Amino acid sequence: MLLNILLFVGTVLAMEWVAWFSHKYIMHGWGWVWHESHHRPREGWFELNDLYAVVGAAISITLIYFGREDLGPTWWIGWGMAGYGLIYFVFHEGLVHRRWPFKWNPKGGYIKRLIQAHKIHHAGKGKDDCVSFGFLHARPLAELREEFKQLRDAQDPR
DSSP, X not given: OHHHHHHHHHHHHHHHHHXXXXXXXXXXXXXXXXXXXXXXXXXXXXXXXXXXXXXXXXXXXXXXXXXXXXXXXXXXXXXXXXXXXXXXXXIIIIIITOSSOOOOOOOSHHHHHHHXXXXXXHTSSSXXXXXXXXXXXXXXXXXXXXXXXXXXXXXXXX
16 A cells, blocks of 8 residues: 555656656647647637646546556556646646636745746746746746846847
8 A cells, every 4th residue: 555655646746747847848849839828818718738638637547547447556646647637727727827716825935936936937928938847846936037037138138
């Protein structure tokens, strides 16, 4: 049972790296076609970027399905992915983007830093001028602001 719990928790934690990598190199790379909608004002309830969540959910559900007989590693990994997806939905979609009515406005600490880091990410105008690609981890804001300033200065040297 301990191994199963470790698989679940380890998957939740590892998914932040997978999300960071996917966000930086896929969503802001060849997958910008879908992700660009997330960097534009949303019209309606859904955006094309939501297809990334559908893909992640499909992988998670597939792993859960194939592990259902023996509750083996694929079952626990699938649920770890689903757990990360739920955390992402609450924090990123709920708290940061307010896609559903979430009344809490943190005054400081980790959650406020997470929100501010994502706002710095969205300050970029295109796929190549963004910083801070994590969803549940954010480097110190001073670092992110400096990185963003350097990126901007390199693109628009006056």
